[in-house]
Amino acid sequence: MGVNGRSAGSSFARQGGATVTCNIEALLAPVSDAPIIVPVIQAAPNIPKNLVEDAMVMVNQLVAQNAFCTRDALKTAGGRLTWLLNLHIMILNVDGAICDALCTCIAGALVDLRLPDASTDCEEDIPIDINKVKLSETFHHIEVADIPVSSTFIVYKPPNEEVKILCDPVSELFRIAPNTAMIVVGNNARIHRINQSGICGDEMTMKHMVKMAIGRQKVVAESMLKAKESHLMKGKEYF
Incomplete structure (x- = not known):
């Protein structure tokens, strides 16, 4: 059953x-060990396949870590049913790092998601007929576990100069300077993932990149939540 x-x-x-x-497609199902979030990623024909595959690995790892939401947040009908979320993702274009926009987009869709409550008259020892489940007229936002935000950096050291950190690098720079770091940070400076390729400077350089990633996450997360609150306030004006 969908909504x-x-x-x-x-x-x-x-x-x-x-x-x-x-775009999120929500379907009801009995509670099981099956994945509750299923990313389905498509991309424009001109986007390299390896970039899409790398993005898929990153998303699946974050989903497995419950970085976006927990199983409990999607349970309904007294815990007997759960919502399964199919994430229909389309990568329209890439001129740089793909994971940053992808992570933000998924988090934004989950913050935006609203679901009804489900109820059933079936006894607890009787399997639930999904087609007979009742859905509430009211909808509510789910409780997200975190708002992960990805930041990608290139580390470059010109001869006889200090290390340079480039944020949001375009595609050409990846070929010129292959030393990269991708840092995924959640609320309260929680680090979900750090991917490093090549030599990315010393410990101080890494700390500086983490600090910048934390700052970006805070700005992005606050913007999402403000947009959500603004939308809720506008909805109340119609009643």
Whole structure:
């Protein structure tokens, strides 16, 4: 059983030279060990396949870490049913790092998502017929576990000069300076993931990049939550 468009969560993100959209399809199912979030990533024909594969690995790892939301947050009908979220992701263009926009887009769609409550008259020892489940007329936002934000840097040291840290590098720079770091940070400076390729400076350089990633996450997360609150206030004006 699915839900109609009123509960849809969607997002559009343009960040770090990449543009991504995400639309969430929510379906009811009995509680099980199956994944509750299933990313389905498509990309424009001109986007290299290896970039899409790398992005898929990153998303699946964050989902496995419950970085976006927990299983409990999607349970309904007294814990007997759960919402399964199919994330329909489209990568429209890439001129730089893809994971930054992708991570922001998924988080934004989940913050935007609204779902109804489900209820059933079935006894606890009787399997639930999904087609007979009742859905509430009211919708609510889910409780996100975190708002992960990815930041990509290139580290470059010109001869006889200090280390340079380049944020949001375009595609050409990856070929010129292959030393890169991708840092995924959540609320309260929680580090979900650090990927490093090549030599990215000393410990102080890494600390500086982490500090910048934390600052970006705070700005992005606050912007998402403010947009959500603004949308809720506008909705109340119609009643």
